[in-house]
Amino acid sequence: MTSVARRSGPARHTGAEAYPGPRREPASRPAPSRPSGRPPARPVPARPGNRPARIGARRVLAVIIAGAAMVIFLWWHSTPGVHGLGGWLTGAGEVLGLLCGYGVVVLVALMSRLPPLERGLGTDKMARWHAMGGRYIVSLVVAHGLLIVWGYAATAHASVVSESATLLTQYPDVLMATVAGFLLLGIGIVSMRAARRRVRYETWYFLHLYTYLAIALAFSHQLADGAAFVSNLAARFWWSAMYLTVLVLVLWYRVAVPLLAYRRHRFEVLGVTAEGPGVISVYIGGSRLEELDAEPGQFFRWRFLTRSLWWSSHPFSLSAAPGSDMLRITVKNLGDHSQALAQLQPGTRVFAEGPYGAFTPAGSGRGVVLLAGGVGITPLRAIFATLPGHVTLIYRASSERDLVFRDELDAIAAARGATVHYLVGSRAEIGGDPLSPRVLRSLVPGLDEQEAYVCGPAGMTSASVRALRAAGVPRQRIHFESFEF
Numbered sequence: 001m002t003s004v005a006r007r008s009g010p011a012r013h014t015g016a017e018a019y020p021g022p023r024r025e026p027a028s029r030p031a032p033s034r035p036s037g038r039p040p041a042r043p044v045p046a047r048p049g050n051r052p053a054r055i056g057a058r059r060v061l062a063v064i065i066a067g068a069a070m071v072i073f074l075w076w077h078s079t080p081g082v083h084g085l086g087g088w089l090t091g092a093g094e095v096l097g098l099l100c101g102y103g104v105v106v107l108v109a110l111m112s113r114l115p116p117l118e119r120g121l122g123t124d125k126m127a128r129w130h131a132m133g134g135r136y137i138v139s140l141v142v143a144h145g146l147l148i149v150w151g152y153a154a155t156a157h158a159s160v161v162s163e164s165a166t167l168l169t170q171y172p173d174v175l176m177a178t179v180a181g182f183l184l185l186g187i188g189i190v191s192m193r194a195a196r197r198r199v200r201y202e203t204w205y206f207l208h209l210y211t212y213l214a215i216a217l218a219f220s221h222q223l224a225d226g227a228a229f230v231s232n233l234a235a236r237f238w239w240s241a242m243y244l245t246v247l248v249l250v251l252w253y254r255v256a257v258p259l260l261a262y263r264r265h266r267f268e269v270l271g272v273t274a275e276g277p278g279v280i281s282v283y284i285g286g287s288r289l290e291e292l293d294a295e296p297g298q299f300f301r302w303r304f305l306t307r308s309l310w311w312s313s314h315p316f317s318l319s320a321a322p323g324s325d326m327l328r329i330t331v332k333n334l335g336d337h338s339q340a341l342a343q344l345q346p347g348t349r350v351f352a353e354g355p356y357g358a359f360t361p362a363g364s365g366r367g368v369v370l371l372a373g374g375v376g377i378t379p380l381r382a383i384f385a386t387l388p389g390h391v392t393l394i395y396r397a398s399s400e401r402d403l404v405f406r407d408e409l410d411a412i413a414a415a416r417g418a419t420v421h422y423l424v425g426s427r428a429e430i431g432g433d434p435l436s437p438r439v440l441r442s443l444v445p446g447l448d449e450q451e452a453y454v455c456g457p458a459g460m461t462s463a464s465v466r467a468l469r470a471a472g473v474p475r476q477r478i479h480f481e482s483f484e485f
């Protein structure tokens with residue numbers, strides 16, 4: 001194991017210091033082949049006043065639960081009484097149907113890129129909620145269909161098969177809703193972890209877009225057949241307004257905002273440099289970049305407008321503090337797309353959606369420890385350069401060759417009196433766990449008083465979070481970002 005600590009000047013512990021906003025970045029590599037006549041990139045001071053408010057997880061959950069309670073109230077209000085087995089089954093089917101109709105709106109809203117949610121919850125947490133909610137919704141859809149058919153059959157003293165045929169042929173829009181239900185079920189199956197590992201990300205993503213078709217197909221049967229809506233104009237209005245609002249949010253934040261950002265900022269590739277084996281940095285220029293209000297630790301979804309790359313956008317974190325005319329991302333070659341970025345030519349136009357993510361310094365005034373593994377160094381490199389106060393960076397890599405930014409990190413550490421520890425080598429070579437609570441405590445004096453930020457491969461991240469907890473860092477002071485949605 002190599003463990004190198006570098007520091008220039010006394011390390012400052014600023015426990016009582018208020019968070020004054022990001023520092024100017026002391027070290028950043030100039031972009032290659034910059035168009036002449038442009039000034040060098042200047043890191044821009046943050047403009048906290050312009051940033052969207054952050055909505056915390058508890059508040060979002062409270063709003064979601066309150067909405068679900070209103071949905072149940074709507075059913076109760078529109079149901080004069082429940083009689084017999086058929087009535088109970090139908091009633092249960094109706095409640096579940098309403099909850100499905102509401103749930104899909106919540107799921108789409110979570111993915112609408114609404115800035116207060118992106119900044120408050122963070123994209124990875126919303127993606128986890130979305131995936132978990134999706135599993136519930138698909139189960140509810142199946143249960144809704146089965147209970148309604150069974151309940152109607154019990155009430156009409158008919159067989160389930162003949163009642164299914166009646167529902168499909170004689171009730172308005174039920175056939176379309178059934179197709180929608182099967183679509184959602186199929187998408188749910190493809191999204192299950194075991195199946196998802198076997199399909200390419202792009203295949204899964206484009207299949208997932210059929211969810212929008214399923215939602216559209218299922219919408220009208222709710223108003224046409226739902227007991228809560230047929231004779232309640234206010235409820236129809238509320239329900240339609242809810243769907244329309246989410247549609248507008250999706251179109252605005254996922255389509256219009258990126259187009260407007262492209263027009264305003266004119267993003268283009270300035271150049272590409274190699275950082276290490278299979279790792280490159282892409283420098284992206286543009287105008288008025290300070291208006292993006294991007295923070296170190298955040299990411300954008302990048303769509304490079306070349307013949308082979310234009311059709312998909314990929315998330316990459318800023319690996320240096322955002323400048324007024326230049327942004328930098330650093331990419332590890334993990335597949336087709338990331339590999340192709342090495343061939344980008346200066347002048348390639350870029351669509352950038354963002355900034356996204358809540359993996360930004362909380363500004364508690366405490367000392368900060370950053371734990372990076374592999375390419376997880378990218379957002380932490382930007383945070384390391386700009387976060388005020390005392391910062392310790394622990395950078396885990398399996399070999400010296402895999403360490404990127406080493407010169408930059410050493411220069412930043414020297415310039416600001418921070419500490420870097422490189423933990424290099426396989427566990428077998430090291431002869432133990434390099435990120436055990438004992439090792440972490442020995443590397444970071446007063447660790448349990450600090451704020452911790454972790455980014456790396458999934459296994460390393462969860463092991464680090466456990467080790468930090470065991471070392472006495474409270475859960476709410478441990479922040480981590482996953483590079484997988």
Ligand SMILES: Cc1cc2nc3c(=O)[nH]c(=O)nc-3n(C[C@H](O)[C@H](O)[C@H](O)COP(=O)(O)OP(=O)(O)OC[C@H]3O[C@@H](n4cnc5c(N)ncnc54)[C@H](O)[C@@H]3O)c2cc1C
Binds near residue numbers: 201313329331337484
């Ligand atoms: C918030 C966030 C920040 C990231 N920051 C960085 C970074 O700074 N540097 C870096 O090297 N990598 C980063 N990644 C990972 C990077 O996005 C993927 O490695 C890249 O998209 C892989 O695409 P591919 O086609 O080359 O590989 P593939 O073989 O197609 O995909 C490999 C894996 O990457 C993920 N992935 C693929 N395409 C996408 C997509 N369009 N959107 C989301 N995930 C996808 C999937 O989990 C997939 O299994 C980040 C990911 C996230 C979610």
